[in-house]
Amino acid sequence: METLEQIKNRAELAARGARIEVVTNPGPSQQSSLLIDNEHAVEVAKFLRDHPALSFDFCSNVTGVDWLERTVRKTTKTKQVVDGVEKEVDQASEEKVPGYLEAVYHLYSMKLKHGPIIIRMRAPNRNDARLPSLTPVWRSAELQEREIFDLYGIHFDGHPDLRRILMWDEFKDHPMRKDYEQPDDFEWEPTPHDEVLVRAKTHYTPRPEIDGAEKITATDRDSLNH
């Protein structure tokens, strides 16, 4: 297989205007990845699949990653004049890295039996995260992109059937996000009973001395009689 740099240069030639960046992996696994800009992602993906020397026809794993806004502390050595003597001083600086949601695709080639190559796309806006869907290129992304949509809340444009898959349809939040807060009571759910119970209370005159704190206020009655 070609190196990541070579693939990047080829892809940039094939898809005009595509901005591809090599994201190096600092760990010992030697699996670096290509960061692809969202506008040209489908074009680059098709190139990776169809080019005879690459032919990444098998998209194995598709997943989301949530990177929150974080501060990276850096110490840089600068030369300063301290007490008339020039010294190297460690200067701590903090850099804010904005957060983003990321979709990661692991590609292999069944034809040429090589891989993996990892491609990433980033959606900077948490409230309206949008990425192009690669399901038209690799069908195997269909259920996995649905899962990312469900658990991370990334909307994939061009996906044929984008709806929740693991959580139920009425669920509101995206539980795999790092800033997700669990509800404090999992057991509570709105049942007809709550409404019926409140309505039932209006048939009785309040008996605070027996029922304790149960008092029907005027606003409760108004809301029920509308």
Add this chain to the structure above:
Amino acid sequence: MENLSATVETIEAMERPPVTMTSRLDGELLEVSMGPQHPSTHGVFRMNVALEGEIVRKLKPVFGYLHRNHEQIGENTSYLGSMPYTDRLDYFCSMTNNWAYALSVEKLAGIEVPERAEYLRVILAELTRLQNHASLLGFLLSDMGAWGTPLMYAFREREKILDLFESLSGSRMMCDYMRFGGCRVDASDEWLAAAKKIVDRFPKFLDEFEKLILQNEIVIARTQNVGNLSPELAISAGITGPMLRACGVNYDIRKVDSYGIYPRFKFRVPLGDHGDTYDRLMMRALEMRESVEILKQALPQIPAGPIVNPKVKLRAFRPPAGEAYGRIEAPKGELGFYLISDGGPNPYRYRVRPPSFINLTVLEDLCLGHVVADVMVILGSIDIVMGEVDR
């Protein structure tokens, strides 16, 4: 979610190839919810099926009944803490789940595995493959209406292998056996002798089982030319494992990635011709024979030595920052773990690539145009386990 319409679509509008069955309800579609409580859904799995007479015109799988957000739990525990929890993914094959996770963490942290541990891993993974494939054939026959007998034949053999697992790891199904850089307990010579005895007797069971099942006229009538899958669609849809090889695509991760010590063993990769349900059944039977071959080579060769890399500190285990994707050929297909480390004691991202979940991508394509009774056979031949599908 999208509702399956019960009335609007006519036969002409569907533009499907003509089918030979003649039962129809004047072009009306009948919506049937199959599952979640059904013995042949292998757990809690539901399919919204639109039927025209008996013929499937639409099928939407509904997931999530067993969802417990395994991945988030993995991100909130230490690396080692997730190891017993991987047993619960595909609860038939806890050994291969352990191996896939251990392999990914070893890639992430750059850990070497001693030779004896590699041999033990291969032996246990192939034993797992034997018992998984045998019980799959039993379950499938059960789905087809052969209640009891074939499944019990398969379970009789599975029980022997589970006894081996129990005597080695202390647990029959939730083994929790592998560790980063090795295995948890060593196998005694008696254990290896017992394993050899079971492996030597296994082909006899296979002969009997194949005669019983694969040459059975009813099984052939129910499975041949049912649920054909083309190799192009299989590759595009990311199908892996025996289901992919039934379409004739030669892709076995044991050969391609040659992880562990698989290059040392001689074994063949069985391939199918038609990609139908019968081929998928056949693939399991043939793979069991190859697993027996691997075991026959591995059991006498196993060297003495340590079973865990002494350099690995399992307590306060902190791999360096980075990411890794490791995958193995699990009995159901490619099982992968994608891990991102930020240098802390917990993984920043812990992702499971479940084979049976992704193999379900083509369920609708396989079932369209077949009668509703075939849906259960096709689903059974995909080999799903809901613990892994819903995670």
